[in-house]
Amino acid sequence: MTTQHALTEYLLRLGDSDIILAQRLCEWIGNAPALEEEMALGNVALDLIGQARSWLEYAAELQGEGRSADDLSFGRNEREYRNLLITEQANGNYADTLARQYLFDAWHYYLLQALCDSKDARIAAIAAKALKEVTYHLRRSSAWVKRLGDGTDESHQKMQQAIDDIWTYSGEMLLADDIDNLLFEAGIAPDSAAIKAQWQAHVSATLEEARLDCPPMDSYMQQGGKQGLHTEQLGFLLAEMQFLPRAYPDAVW
Amino acid sequence: MYAQLVDTGVKRVKTLNEMSPEERHFQEKIDADIKIEAKNWMPEAYRRTLIRQMSQHAHSEIVGMLPEKNWLTRAPNLKRKLQLLAKIQDEAGHGLYLYSAMETLGANRDEELEKLHSGEVKYSSIFNYPSRSWADMGTIGWLVDGAAIVNQVVLQRTSYGPYSRAMIRICKEESFHQRQGYQILLEMMRNGTDEQKAMVQDSINRFWWPALMMFGPHDTDSPNSAQSMQWKVKRMSNDDLRQRFIDQTIPQLELLGCTVPDPDLKWNEARGHYDFGAIDWSEFYSVLKGNGPCNKDRLKTRRNAYENGAWVREAAKAYADKQKQAAA
Numbered sequence: 001m002t003t004q005h006a007l008t009e010y011l012l013r014l015g016d017s018d019i020i021l022a023q024r025l026c027e028w029i030g031n032a033p034a035l036e037e038e039m040a041l042g043n044v045a046l047d048l049i050g051q052a053r054s055w056l057e058y059a060a061e062l063q064g065e066g067r068s069a070d071d072l073s074f075g076r077n078e079r080e081y082r083n084l085l086i087t088e089q090a091n092g093n094y095a096d097t098l099a100r101q102y103l104f105d106a107w108h109y110y111l112l113q114a115l116c117d118s119k120d121a122r123i124a125a126i127a128a129k130a131l132k133e134v135t136y137h138l139r140r141s142s143a144w145v146k147r148l149g150d151g152t153d154e155s156h157q158k159m160q161q162a163i164d165d166i167w168t169y170s171g172e173m174l175l176a177d178d179i180d181n182l183l184f185e186a187g188i189a190p191d192s193a194a195i196k197a198q199w200q201a202h203v204s205a206t207l208e209e210a211r212l213d214c215p216p217m218d219s220y221m222q223q224g225g226k227q228g229l230h231t232e233q234l235g236f237l238l239a240e241m242q243f244l245p246r247a248y249p250d251a252v253w
Numbered sequence: 254m255y256a257q258l259v260d261t262g263v264k265r266v267k268t269l270n271e272m273s274p275e276e277r278h279f280q281e282k283i284d285a286d287i288k289i290e291a292k293n294w295m296p297e298a299y300r301r302t303l304i305r306q307m308s309q310h311a312h313s314e315i316v317g318m319l320p321e322k323n324w325l326t327r328a329p330n331l332k333r334k335l336q337l338l339a340k341i342q343d344e345a346g347h348g349l350y351l352y353s354a355m356e357t358l359g360a361n362r363d364e365e366l367e368k369l370h371s372g373e374v375k376y377s378s379i380f381n382y383p384s385r386s387w388a389d390m391g392t393i394g395w396l397v398d399g400a401a402i403v404n405q406v407v408l409q410r411t412s413y414g415p416y417s418r419a420m421i422r423i424c425k426e427e428s429f430h431q432r433q434g435y436q437i438l439l440e441m442m443r444n445g446t447d448e449q450k451a452m453v454q455d456s457i458n459r460f461w462w463p464a465l466m467m468f469g470p471h472d473t474d475s476p477n478s479a480q481s482m483q484w485k486v487k488r489m490s491n492d493d494l495r496q497r498f499i500d501q502t503i504p505q506l507e508l509l510g511c512t513v514p515d516p517d518l519k520w521n522e523a524r525g526h527y528d529f530g531a532i533d534w535s536e537f538y539s540v541l542k543g544n545g546p547c548n549k550d551r552l553k554t555r556r557n558a559y560e561n562g563a564w565v566r567e568a569a570k571a572y573a574d575k576q577k578q579a580a581a
């Protein structure tokens with residue numbers, strides 16, 4: 001595997017995770033528990049789509065086949081998508097959505113922080129911009145985990161259930177594969193073990209403050225998203241998201 | 254328009270001589286274009302009319318998010334997705350400013366939402382029409398936000414200070430929405446396929462008459478207009494606003510290379526305005542009564558969102574209370 005190939009894959013993972021999670025957040029619009037939450041969800045989704053565009057533009061350039069970020073987003077099939085499984089999981093109730101968001105944000109935050117020091121200047125620049133946005137995402141989602149964990153009996157029970165349900169999808173982002181290792185060696189991507197330690201510390205502290213039980217860190221973790229092996233949910237999400245460009249291949253929008 | 258048929262509860266407009274000293278002082282301020290602020294004395298009917306109007310307006314912003322949400326998850330590229338999401342988010346923000354402005358009059362957001370959910374307070378009839386194609390995202394921005402602007406530009410001069418200030422803020426964003434909507438259509442008409450061009454024309458055909466109905470019934474059928482005008486809660490009549498909208502929209506329509514489904518539409522040199530055909534008011538009243546294609550769905554969506562979110566709002570409040578207690 002060449003560094004260039006690994007880098008392209010790595011960028012797809014970042015961009016795809018952002019766009020898929022944003023698509024899920026968009027599903028909430030018009031249905032959120034309060035107007036303030038409509039706005040907050042929209043903000044997070046806007047940031048993630050913007051970040052996806054930056055990562056995918058870079059990936060498309062490295063591929064050198066004349067494709068655009070749009071081509072990559074709207075023209076690839078399920079098997080070609082490289083997003084983390086956690087991002088494609090259905091919204092569920094508001095606790096499910098926030099559990100998914102918080103566990104992702106905590107990883108995203110530490111990852112971007114480390115990527116600011118990447119030897120690849122373009123990655124460092126995108127990460128620096130994204131980190132500002134994700135700092136807010138993490139602050140918001142941790143606050144909600146605490147609010148729901150330590151709110152009413154009902155919200156506590158729902159938040160605990162949500163953490164327990166999504167937990168099996170939280171390990172994939174922390175586990176390095178050949179691509180992560182190769183890019184770490186090259187000084188482009190950070191040491192996954194370091195991110196994992198930071199993530200675990202943040203998550204256990206937040207859950208404790210929220211009066212929630214933290215599931216075992218060594219639980220069985222589902223994997224495959226980074227290699228294009230997805231849960232059954234992704235196909236439907238893509239069918240909806242890609243409908244127009246696929247139904248009207250010659251159209252311009 | 255966003256607030257159609259607002260009842261003032263007043264049968265006949267009083268002259269200055271018939272007013273109490275307080276009422277006269279209030280009316281003189283309005284006549285002198287001095288803004289009324291929350292702490293100022295105001296007639297009870299003025300207060301209630303404004304609450305009704307702002308509440309309808311705020312509900313329209315919120316319900317108006319739904320036809321656009323219908324295509325948000327299917328936007329055709331990243332740029333359009335970002336634009337549409339940002340627009341929908343602006344509309345949520347408009348709802349928020351308007352509810353806040355309304356609360357300065359002693360009304361309460363949750364109570365007004367209950368009235369929306371029970372059907373007691375309406376929202377603009379236009380949002381009871383479905384968004385059937387992506388072209389509708391263009392048409393809604395261009396015609397629906399466009400019609401809203403015509404009304405709201407005038408409402409920047411409305412007599413109630415907080416409402417007027419909310420309108421000034423909102424209008425800037427609405428003009429942006431209108432341009433963005435028009436760009437969506439222009440791109441399809443200039444560079445799109447035949448199928449896309451047909452999609453645009455179909456969309457305009459469906460939205461044209463409902464957009465004209467947004468301005469409300471003819472002046473002769475608007476029993477509350479006289480009082481609203483005296484209070485400067487309304488600043489121009491429904492028919493004048495509608496004419497202004499048509500006059501500014503038709504040149505844009507021609508630039509698109511599209512038509513509207515009105516054989517009687519033509520420029521009248523003598524009047525200096527476009528003439529247009531008769532509006533089917535029976536459709537308007539029928540939609541208002543609940544028979545539009547989407548009335549039931551729109552209300553159900555809003556009601557479900559509110560009810561399903563109750564436990565979240567309760568938890569947030571319980572948590573805030575605990576934090577406050579811990580700090581004390």
Ligand SMILES: [Fe+2]
Binds near residue numbers: 314343347423427
């Ligand atoms: Fe608006």
Ligand SMILES: [Fe+2]
Binds near residue numbers: 401
């Ligand atoms: Fe609007």
Ligand SMILES: [Fe+2]
Binds near residue numbers: 398427430
């Ligand atoms: Fe708007």
